[in-house]
Amino acid sequence: MKVSIKWLEQYFDQQLDSNTIEHDLTKLGLEVEDKINLGDKISKIVAGRIEALSKHPDADKLQICSINIGTKEHLQIVTGAQNVYIGMKVPVALVGSKVVGGDIGLSKLRGIESYGMLCSGAELGIENSLLSEKEKEGILPLAEDIELGQDIKEALALDDVIIELGLTPNRADCYGIYNVAKEVSLGQSLKLKKLDLVKSIIKDNTKDIEIIRTDLCPRYISRIVKNVNIKPSPVWFANLIRNVGIRPINNLVDITNYVMFELGHPMHAFDLDKLEGNKIIVDTGNKGEKFITLDGVERELTEDMLLIKDANKNIALAGVMGGANSEVDDNTSSILLEAASFNSACIRKTSRKLGLRSEASSRFERGLSADNCLLAMERACYLIELLEAGKVEESYQESYPVKQEIPTITCTAKYINGILGMNISQEEIIGVFKSLNFKVEVLAEEIKVTPEAHRIDIQSKIDLVEEVVRVYGYDRIPSTLPQGATNTLAEEYTISLKESIKNQMVAEGLSEIITYSFIDNKDYESIGMEYQGDDRLKIINPLSEKQSYMREKLLPGILDIASRNYKRQRKNIRIFELGNVYTGRDQGLPEENLNLGILITENKIKEVHGLELNDFYTLKGILERLLAKISDSSIAYLPGTERKAFHPGRSGQIEVKGDIIGEIGELHPQILDKYDIKEKTYYLELNLDKLAIKPVTIYSQIAKFPFVERDMAFVVPQEKSYGEMIELIKEASDNKVIGTRIFDIYEGQQIEDGYKSVAFSITYQDKDKTLTDDEVTKLHEIILNTLAQKIGAKLR
Amino acid sequence: MIKEINTLLEELQPDTLKEKAKQLEDMLETEKLEALKLIEELSNIEESKEIQNKYFGKKGFVTKIMKYMGKMSNEDKPLLGKIIHDFKVEIENNLKNKVGHLESLAINEKLLAEKIDITLPGKGGKIGHKHPLTLVEEEIKEIFRRIGFTVAEGYEIEEDYFNFERLNIPKEHPAREMQDTFYLSEDIVLRTHTSPVQARIMDKMHPQLPVKIVAPGKVFRRDDDSTHSPMFHQIEGLLVDKNITFSDLKGILLYLVQAIFGKDRKIRLRPSYFPFTEPSAEVDVSCGNCNQEGCRMCSYTGWLEILGSGMVHPRVLEMAGYDPEEVTGFAFGLGIERIAMLKYGIDDIRLLYENDQRFLEQF
Numbered sequence A: 001m002k003v004s005i006k007w008l009e010q011y012f013d014q015q016l017d018s019n020t021i022e023h024d025l026t027k028l029g030l031e032v033e034d035k036i037n038l039g040d041k042i043s044k045i046v047a048g049r050i051e052a053l054s055k056h057p058d059a060d061k062l063q064i065c066s067i068n069i070g071t072k073e074h075l076q077i078v079t080g081a082q083n084v085y086i087g088m089k090v091p092v093a094l095v096g097s098k099v100v101g102g103d104i105g106l107s108k109l110r111g112i113e114s115y116g117m118l119c120s121g122a123e124l125g126i127e128n129s130l131l132s133e134k135e136k137e138g139i140l141p142l143a144e145d146i147e148l149g150q151d152i153k154e155a156l157a158l159d160d161v162i163i164e165l166g167l168t169p170n171r172a173d174c175y176g177i178y179n180v181a182k183e184v185s186l187g188q189s190l191k192l193k194k195l196d197l198v199k200s201i202i203k204d205n206t207k208d209i210e211i212i213r214t215d216l217c218p219r220y221i222s223r224i225v226k227n228v229n230i231k232p233s234p235v236w237f238a239n240l241i242r243n244v245g246i247r248p249i250n251n252l253v254d255i256t257n258y259v260m261f262e263l264g265h266p267m268h269a270f271d272l273d274k275l276e277g278n279k280i281i282v283d284t285g286n287k288g289e290k291f292i293t294l295d296g297v298e299r300e301l302t303e304d305m306l307l308i309k310d311a312n313k314n315i316a317l318a319g320v321m322g323g324a325n326s327e328v329d330d331n332t333s334s335i336l337l338e339a340a341s342f343n344s345a346c347i348r349k350t351s352r353k354l355g356l357r358s359e360a361s362s363r364f365e366r367g368l369s370a371d372n373c374l375l376a377m378e379r380a381c382y383l384i385e386l387l388e389a390g391k392v393e394e395s396y397q398e399s400y401p402v403k404q405e406i407p408t409i410t411c412t413a414k415y416i417n418g419i420l421g422m423n424i425s426q427e428e429i430i431g432v433f434k435s436l437n438f439k440v441e442v443l444a445e446e447i448k449v450t451p452e453a454h455r456i457d458i459q460s461k462i463d464l465v466e467e468v469v470r471v472y473g474y475d476r477i478p479s480t481l482p483q484g485a486t487n488t489l490a491e492e493y494t495i496s497l498k499e500s501i502k503n504q505m506v507a508e509g510l511s512e513i514i515t516y517s518f519i520d521n522k523d524y525e526s527i528g529m530e531y532q533g534d535d536r537l538k539i540i541n542p543l544s545e546k547q548s549y550m551r552e553k554l555l556p557g558i559l560d561i562a563s564r565n566y567k568r569q570r571k572n573i574r575i576f577e578l579g580n581v582y583t584g585r586d587q588g589l590p591e592e593n594l595n596l597g598i599l600i601t602e603n604k605i606k607e608v609h610g611l612e613l614n615d616f617y618t619l620k621g622i623l624e625r626l627l628a629k630i631s632d633s634s635i636a637y638l639p640g641t642e643r644k645a646f647h648p649g650r651s652g653q654i655e656v657k658g659d660i661i662g663e664i665g666e667l668h669p670q671i672l673d674k675y676d677i678k679e680k681t682y683y684l685e686l687n688l689d690k691l692a693i694k695p696v697t698i699y700s701q702i703a704k705f706p707f708v709e710r711d712m713a714f715v716v717p718q719e720k721s722y723g724e725m726i727e728l729i730k731e732a733s734d735n736k737v738i739g740t741r742i743f744d745i746y747e748g749q750q751i752e753d754g755y756k757s758v759a760f761s762i763t764y765q766d767k768d769k770t771l772t773d774d775e776v777t778k779l780h781e782i783i784l785n786t787l788a789q790k791i792g793a794k795l796r
Numbered sequence B: 001m002i003k004e005i006n007t008l009l010e011e012l013q014p015d016t017l018k019e020k021a022k023q024l025e026d027m028l029e030t031e032k033l034e035a036l037k038l039i040e041e042l043s044n045i046e047e048s049k050e051i052q053n054k055y056f057g058k059k060g061f062v063t064k065i066m067k068y069m070g071k072m073s074n075e076d077k078p079l080l081g082k083i084i085h086d087f088k089v090e091i092e093n094n095l096k097n098k099v100g101h102l103e104s105l106a107i108n109e110k111l112l113a114e115k116i117d118i119t120l121p122g123k124g125g126k127i128g129h130k131h132p133l134t135l136v137e138e139e140i141k142e143i144f145r146r147i148g149f150t151v152a153e154g155y156e157i158e159e160d161y162f163n164f165e166r167l168n169i170p171k172e173h174p175a176r177e178m179q180d181t182f183y184l185s186e187d188i189v190l191r192t193h194t195s196p197v198q199a200r201i202m203d204k205m206h207p208q209l210p211v212k213i214v215a216p217g218k219v220f221r222r223d224d225d226s227t228h229s230p231m232f233h234q235i236e237g238l239l240v241d242k243n244i245t246f247s248d249l250k251g252i253l254l255y256l257v258q259a260i261f262g263k264d265r266k267i268r269l270r271p272s273y274f275p276f277t278e279p280s281a282e283v284d285v286s287c288g289n290c291n292q293e294g295c296r297m298c299s300y301t302g303w304l305e306i307l308g309s310g311m312v313h314p315r316v317l318e319m320a321g322y323d324p325e326e327v328t329g330f331a332f333g334l335g336i337e338r339i340a341m342l343k344y345g346i347d348d349i350r351l352l353y354e355n356d357q358r359f360l361e362q363f
């Protein structure tokens, strides 16, 4: 919302300082997003008139102008513009002036001296969108009522300062500059002038206006203007309109725009002669009906769109845009002015459905006070007379079936101070309400407040607290610390678990990444996950296809980041992400699961201490240390995964208490190829929900008796896994094996084909006594026999 | 001198003992100085063995004079005993020290041959790094744990009901436009803020008091440019109890800001609007880059906007079952990206999601 300081100054008896206004409005809760000094890039430009024109002797495209700038001597200026003519009033940049784009000095154009330059709108810093087609042609034509020699900044109000407000939804009333002026007066305790109006006599409440959908249109006022005289608005008026970002068109359109910016209330003008049946009807339309709006576009209506109709046809999309069939044009002699109130939700829906957002609809959809309709009408009528745009009829028509209720709210100083933690006196509180122009009635402790009609945001006593404190000043609130009982809510274990996992990962030399929770469906395909139809969580309105599905795995995001880093010549990639993945459910909210993904690359960087490549076991080591820290369950690794993302011979599933909680392995070279990673890469993804149970530690006694360590080497068929052997050793050990360590695996020379040699060191201990040599030997034999029987192990 | 002393000792008779004692003492002193000099000049362990033998061997000098001592009558012993004892101990000690010194010299000489270049890098990989957003989140959680807040979390995918309606944002409320929302279905959204945790926790706690939480987490809005990311992180704070005031909110926010940015920082509250708080405030922290002189970072205002806050709206309390006449509360929400960017001087939010290791390793 643009607010012009010059516009504001109309309401006060003094000039305003834009810095003070910025400060005050900020303090009062109207956010100043920007402040623009319109003419700060131009200087020494005056209004002039072309008195004579002649062709440049040596250049076809140049003309020599004789310019009257109100002094005796005329200036000789050479211009290349083609839209100039004798008698045209133009902006003249004098020698030593500044225009947008440069400094102007005395120049010679093909031998002819030029004492300045004629300016276009752009050279004055006026936005293109604020210029008419004619004004865009070249040199900016100036209106007749501008005096020769007058400074252009003054003439076009380019010495104005524009404040851009970012309004919050509760203060839609401040889309009216007059209501902003009320805030300004509040800040500086200035007296605000009353608006000049044309008061009116009511004619008939219902005869000419029939509101069918009173739920969508609580109030409709119309008034007829005859002898319409459409012409350009006077310069001062056009300047104000332009400065708030609207292109001046003609006096009538400018007036409705002006009132919309002044009071925040949009109005509409119909060509009275194009209306039939002397009647206005407000009703919803029919599905499939077609209607051509002012902009010439044919719109297809639905049954919930509110329309203005005459006796025979639709004439406007209520609150959004008028119809082409009742448009005011050059031949218009009488108009019907509309000031109405429409349901905000209805306007929003209509404008959304049609993809048609106008200055009017954007105001109506924020909610406007119905009370203001009459004010807007009377103000517009005043301006019509002031600008000689027509003759306003003395009476107006109105239908006001649903009166706007302005609440009277009761509060006390005690209540207000109780919320604020302050001690503002009742007198001061009353003073605040009065400064806001609210009606106040005091009954002992009770303060009864009736806000101004346009403040539809004031509905309950908490709204009054806000008014008091914003006017009183947020800077006067003290800082205290809350007192009170102890918090009894315990923290969920997952929260600290996440922190300790991250700590552990960092200690392992992994860096944390954070990726978007939404991914491209193609990402799944590229990691070899089957498309599972519609059960994947899809965003209805994604920003792009690339961010349209909720992730079910962290892998796509992590792989993408690994690839990006790899492409940036990063060789040793060690990253992890801890975050939620999502799966749909038949009912209710989707499931959110906490996953951990870790990716490391082989790391072929040579180092002084020797090159140790990362491999599967490096990653597994990281996982083992993590699980040792956060879990007391035993973990099993099942070779092979169903996912095509992994190397089929170097991957497996991670199992805890019978549940598969993750996968670990070398990523498939074909997948890596798609991501341009040319190094072996290892990845694991783990679901932590099953592990989010705080392990309970209970001390067990340290064994009193010595242990015995014995080595054992045997040959087994090549395909037998370490996991199987360990299981068998445990089984056969009668609880007397307290540790096993595999220290050698060998295949090749001296070992039969299809076999491998393995060597274990086994630690024996009995918790109740010292084991004798014989006992250990016996156990050792039992173990070996078991291995021989079950998996064909042979002693070496 | 040894010879002379031996001769003297051999000639020593009990009746001449007294007169010869002084002479003996002088001679021993001379011998001692000579011995100490020899010890001092020792340059290796081998040489020290000669001295050891000369004085303490089976036929050594000290061994000999000790024998004379043995022959002496008990009343004479004190006369020479001390002199001889001192002589013995001093030489013994000096020799021991010298030998110890020579030994360690010899060991060190051997060790020096094993010298390594200690300026070479250490073994094992480098330490990893937490994401800057995590660092900020963990810091803020700790700041609030210290003053008795419980860290809680909510759902990232939320019901429209909790994300909006329970926060006093009914359907068709203009405030819905302040936060452009991602929808999974008509009534399931990606939460646009961490505020639904307010309603979730109040439901869980009701009717107990206080409700005192901070809730960090991911949030999502349909925005993507150099200052907005479609996914970002917030921390929500909520304190509902009897007699909680706006001034308490201000006090807590001052504590928070000074804990994050330093004791010298100030805060400024500006009136603002959120449907679920009233009165509401935008909170600015004084610019630390320019000490409020005005700079590009603070758009020459001296203030940096960091969070939104306010008193919990009575409707929100009511919907959770609390009586707004009995109970009040405050809530605040801050953007973790915003804090991280201010704290670490990061100028483009997209850096936080590019996850370039060269970026991450700086934290």
Ligand SMILES: [Zn+2]
Pocket: B287, B288, B289, B290, B291, B292, B293, B294, B295, B296, B297, B298, B299, B300, B301, B302, B303
């Ligand atoms: Zn600054």
